[in-house]
Amino acid sequence: MARTVGDDPPSLERGLAASVDAQEKERGLKIALVSPYDYPFPGGVTKHIYYLDREFRRRGHDVRIIAACSEDAGEVSEHVIKVSGFIIEVPFAGSVARVTISPRVYTRVKKILKRERFDVVHLHEPMTPSLPLVVLRHAPLSPGSVFVGTFHAYRESPNVGYEYAKPVFERFMARLDGRIAVSEATRDYVASYFPGDYRIIPNGIDVERFGNPALRPIERFDDGRPNILFVGRLEKRKGFKYLLRAFVQVKRAVPGARLIVVGAYDKEDKKPFVLYARRHRLRDVRFVGCIPEEELPRYYRTCDVFCAPSIGFESFGIVLLEAMAAGKPIVASDIAGYRTVLTDGEEGFLVPPEDEEALAAALIRLLRDPDLRRQMGEKGRVKALAYSWEKVAGQVLDYYQELWEKKRRQRSPRTDEPFAPSW
Numbered sequence: 001m002a003r004t005v006g007d008d009p010p011s012l013e014r015g016l017a018a019s020v021d022a023q024e025k026e027r028g029l030k031i032a033l034v035s036p037y038d039y040p041f042p043g044g045v046t047k048h049i050y051y052l053d054r055e056f057r058r059r060g061h062d063v064r065i066i067a068a069c070s071e072d073a074g075e076v077s078e079h080v081i082k083v084s085g086f087i088i089e090v091p092f093a094g095s096v097a098r099v100t101i102s103p104r105v106y107t108r109v110k111k112i113l114k115r116e117r118f119d120v121v122h123l124h125e126p127m128t129p130s131l132p133l134v135v136l137r138h139a140p141l142s143p144g145s146v147f148v149g150t151f152h153a154y155r156e157s158p159n160v161g162y163e164y165a166k167p168v169f170e171r172f173m174a175r176l177d178g179r180i181a182v183s184e185a186t187r188d189y190v191a192s193y194f195p196g197d198y199r200i201i202p203n204g205i206d207v208e209r210f211g212n213p214a215l216r217p218i219e220r221f222d223d224g225r226p227n228i229l230f231v232g233r234l235e236k237r238k239g240f241k242y243l244l245r246a247f248v249q250v251k252r253a254v255p256g257a258r259l260i261v262v263g264a265y266d267k268e269d270k271k272p273f274v275l276y277a278r279r280h281r282l283r284d285v286r287f288v289g290c291i292p293e294e295e296l297p298r299y300y301r302t303c304d305v306f307c308a309p310s311i312g313f314e315s316f317g318i319v320l321l322e323a324m325a326a327g328k329p330i331v332a333s334d335i336a337g338y339r340t341v342l343t344d345g346e347e348g349f350l351v352p353p354e355d356e357e358a359l360a361a362a363l364i365r366l367l368r369d370p371d372l373r374r375q376m377g378e379k380g381r382v383k384a385l386a387y388s389w390e391k392v393a394g395q396v397l398d399y400y401q402e403l404w405e406k407k408r409r410q411r412s413p414r415t416d417e418p419f420a421p422s423w
Contacts, residue, residue: 324380
């Protein structure tokens, strides 16, 4: 039975092995968080790992992030174990995944697992044919560890890789002691290929950071004009072209409106959209590009409406949660991953994907109605509280405990368990 964010987790103290002595009880867990992607590169999965790492450390646990890191990324945190600097870009689910396939990873992973003796090895996107599968391949080298996998991705179309190599993937899946899905959409998608028990634990949001009332708006856009904000890469799946087309209609109805475009995109990515804006004389589209992470909450503070026009391949609306925490109303596509977070007519509006007319109508309605914006923004702020990283990390730790207890029961009773965690 899946547990969602609103459920009461079991006590972390329940069921501890009686043989754990007082000294063991005082120590924290030794946890490995395995990133499937280039860790310094911005993205939803890497951000998820970053915040779990932060919350676990706050609670006294010893955390290591095992990841490939770009050679040009500069220095990384001392608790990041870099397995490779060789990164390639692979098209995946309407986006581009930055992964490593260096043969050196095999040797490094074997040494890491033998040396570190982790209590928990938590793999993100565990079926990614790169670092996570290498770690699972060598899981027998760490028999005292609990292996957990979190599935983040969702797609509407079939996964050819899963279908083609299912027998191989099934062997790796069998090495996972536990499976987490970030949403019901993700669970249903993965379970259609690999049936089993999945715990639903959502993505989180740094509520204090995005909801800080002391945040200053971006000065150059803080001029009384209504601002629409888009945050994301300019990839096909993000549906930005439909927002840009809708903005033509928005400008006719609300002449002062401005569209602010923030994200990790380059000159070539934005070129066709810049040309479209010029052809349609859209002078109020501001392509800001990639910004420092600490500046992002200020952009949410600056906007009047947040728009997420994705056409699919979204398992969970992280950017929607960021906007909610900032108290901003939302116009988003009515897709499975976004329905997980946003209720139509409550925190904003859900419109059919790829429908620029519906997108424009919803944006115009909100821009013309400040009272509705405030009402929806406040509802979003309240909902975001349930997704704080403190709560999400607590649910993950609870799940670790359940898995450990299950693994302990499957062994013959002994007093010299190799893994006796303190919670």
